[in-house]
Amino acid sequence: MIDLSPKIQEALNNQIAYEGYASNFYLALAYWCDDQALQGCKKFFIRQSEEERMHMLKIYEYMSESGVHPKTSAIPEPPLEYESIQTAFSKVFEQERSVTQSIHNLLLLAQQENDYNTQQFLQWYVDEQREEEAVIRTILDRIKIIGQGGASLYYIDKEVEKINQEVIAAEAAGGGE
Numbered sequence: 001m002i003d004l005s006p007k008i009q010e011a012l013n014n015q016i017a018y019e020g021y022a023s024n025f026y027l028a029l030a031y032w033c034d035d036q037a038l039q040g041c042k043k044f045f046i047r048q049s050e051e052e053r054m055h056m057l058k059i060y061e062y063m064s065e066s067g068v069h070p071k072t073s074a075i076p077e078p079p080l081e082y083e084s085i086q087t088a089f090s091k092v093f094e095q096e097r098s099v100t101q102s103i104h105n106l107l108l109l110a111q112q113e114n115d116y117n118t119q120q121f122l123q124w125y126v127d128e129q130r131e132e133e134a135v136i137r138t139i140l141d142r143i144k145i146i147g148q149g150g151a152s153l154y155y156i157d158k159e160v161e162k163i164n165q166e167v168i169a170a171e172a173a174g175g176g177e
């Protein structure tokens with residue numbers, strides 16, 4: 001059994017709620033995209049929602065293995081409406097940046113608490129956040145190149161679907177989870 005300090009327990013419980021929020025946020029985005037007939041983006045967000053749920057479950061498992069009962073806190077409702085697919089992806093980037101910050105803060109706390117197990121556990125999240133931010137940055141770059149013209153939504157949707165397939169292929173090849 002591993003000892004987790006009360007501060008680490010609280011921070012991990014908060015992280016469970018952040019990851020849970022991220023999962024719901026992506027689900028809300030998926031069904032907003034469904035309303036807009038953006039099926040490629042919908043698939044991207046559904047997969048992303050499942051990933052965030054997995055990020056959340058990994059923390060439950062880590063706390064449980066450490067002999068601590070994890071909390072299932074209430075999480076705020078994500079927005080249901082988005083101005084455009086362009087602004088939706090900008091919000092996604094902000095969201096991922098804030099999760100990255102939260103992981104980095106948690107890692108700093110684990111260092112201050114001399115908690116080597118939690119530091120090691122969090123390394124996976126540091127890598128995962130870097131990869132996720134890179135994917136969203138790529139999408140934002142492509143959205144910028146496609147521009148705002150008549151068929152832009154069609155091309156954005158196709159591009160996001162293609163990137164989604166690339167992420168799935170990379171995961172299958174062991175490049176991430």
Ligand code: FEO
Binds near residue numbers: 019022055096129
């Ligand atoms: Fe698990 Fe992308 O935050």
